[in-house]
Amino acid sequence: MAIGKPSHSSNPQPAMHSLVADWSADKQTFDVPWGKLMMWIFLLSDTFIFSIFLTGYMNVRMSTTDTWPNPSEVFALEIAGTHLPLILIAIMTFVLITSSGTMAMAVNFGYQGNKKRTVQFMLATALLGAAFVGMQAFEWTKLISEGVRPWGNPMGAAQFGSSFFMITGFHGLHVSIGVLYLAIVAIKVARGDYERSGYQIVEITGLYWHFVDLVWVFIFALFYLW
């Protein structure tokens, strides 16, 4: 940001004007740490990956000649004698959205410099993420035991299993990496590695985590609800 440039809060400018000022500044285009910008750009690239996965899934769903299984029925569970469609997926979604909340709390406490609370909330987020992956493992096991395979399934179109394992697998991989990432950063926060350089890393981790949650919303809507 150019030296002497009025800050946004003290001297509100029309949005267009400040945008032009940012882009024509020397030194930095965005007033954010390098790591944060890099994470944003990475997430943009990752958005394309997931979009293409989902586009591919929708395309084969159209191209296949067999009937598409009804996801509400496939992902239904019998709990205490009651037939509940999509109940596990609903719980998983709830858990993941909740973890976004705890992550936001962790970022908040990070910027307050409250090391203890930051670590607690990061670990809570990681725990919720791990619970999500655990439920996903349960879901995979159930489907596999019912005969669903990537190359075919008894309920209908083979592409149902292929898309399911590929997309949820890729997303689950993202969540698992996120859990590890959270755990590592939480340990480093607890050790006091960021006392001097600031807690931006918590927010960067948070960006990744919120992204993974957001992607799940799209998978939920386009794969499970459709």
Place this chain on the structure above:
Amino acid sequence: MPHVAIADQTSELHDPRSFITKYIWSQDHKVIAIQYALTAIGVGLIALVLSAMMRLQLGFPDTFDFITPNAYLQFVTMHGMIMVVYLLTALLLGGFGNYLIPLMIGARDMVFPYLNMLSYWTYLLSVLILLASFFVPGGPTGAGWTLYPPQAILPGTPGVDAGIVLMLVSLAVFIIAFTMGGLNYVTTVLQARTHGMTLMRMPLSLWGIFTATVLGLLAFPALLVSAIMMALDKLIGTSFFMPAIVSLGEQLDYTGGSPILFQHLFWFFGHPEVYIVALPAFGMVSDVLAVHARKNIFGYRMMVWAIVIIGFLSFIVWAHHMYVSGMNPVFGYFFATTTLIIAVPTAIKVYNWVLTLWRGNIHLTVPMLFAIGFIFTFTHGGLTGLFLGNVVVDLPLSDTYFVVAHFHMVMGVSPIMVLFAAIYHWFPLVTGKRLHDGLGKLHFWITFLGTYAIYLPMHYLGFLGVPRRYFALGSTDFIPESAQTLNASITVSAIVVGLAQLIFIFNLIWTLRKAKPCSPNPWGAASLEWQTPNVPPRHGNWGQKLPTVYRWAYDYSVPGITSDFIPQNISEDAVIRDAETSGDVDDHSDKGSHT
């Protein structure tokens, strides 16, 4: 500045001492750039030899026993894939991008040097995986560089066992490597510029590299996903791209997949890939032309916007590669329109290059010769692109040698002309020595005239209807026998051009070993990379203090100034003016200092 890191550091970086940390596990962007460049050129030479093999078969069929039909298809595939991805993308972005970005913006290094180092080693891994496919049973895949399913993974195509899997894995690894590098390049350009270096003062090389990197970050995901899906189809029998199919008399288990989906995904990557290669070339050639014509680039802002607009448009033209694929013809109408629209900013660039030369003080140095050669080859390749962009003209020309000639002119020869221009131009910066002029000119004339001897007749073969990717034509009614004579002549030219590259390699080695050091800025270039305290720049690039930039990169032949160029880091007060004309220079002197 709250975010001080290596690129912003105020003190000089200490040089690594041991050979290993200096040249092998180096985090210095310049060393990484050279590692990238040498690997890319090495693997590119393999691809060059493969193309010579193909030409030998086409020019003199039934002569060479070791070129079997299977081997021919494998040569075609590996030649294409290596040239497009592992040579051009890696050399332009990994090589020149790495070298030029921190120097041109006045930074000490990339923002994340460690990631940058990982990027190179991951790239090397992808190259090794690719080359390993030459040594597995069945050899590399022969599916063509587009890897279209179903044939890419069905028996009958060479390399269907291990070759195709290694190819897909190698591409995935390459994409990971590119992403690590690309994130670095984009973040560095956006965030680590030195004082005074606004985006609109950056040399066009940087605009080209920057935009191409953004394209790569958004286009390679499509290739990654299609590689994953095809690997699943091949390895565990999913049916993403595979319809119900009978292969060698046997009904396979595949059902209900969409081969067209692969083509869409592949070309959603493949078309931006053309511009990932072309945009850095556009940028670098602009700088070479301006320096050697001693004139500012014509229409700098227009050039920047043309690069950005081309980058945007390149994402909505992909299906012009698929007019004959059986997609809905209505799409053809849309994609033909966008394809013709993209010719507008491209034509603006060509006009601006020519107008830069117009009344310039042209020095016909070797880099300049290659740069002017590029304008010719690119114009020719671009014009045939307009033919192929129209559906009705494309239909008869599809899958003929006309297409081969077109894309070799536009994205084979043209970027390579720029690469040579760039190597001859920046070699004194990298090594402190100038490549031999006479050898360079010989290299240029053989390469330039030779490419015309190769590709002009190929257009004609295409009009005759000679199909591409055929091992041998045999006797075909509609192709006259004289086509074979033409093919033989093309082969001879290709071998000559291929051998001429030995002159270049000899020149590199001879210069490195025998030539005397030249002056630090032999071309009199104004852009920042030539203004380092040491040439070649040392680790950390800028000594104790980062430079401050006062002007754009194109202040050549400014009236009233003693020197015929003003480096970017010279302030208005420090400019030495001619004594007698100092009164009226104010009109011109602030030309470059606009934001």
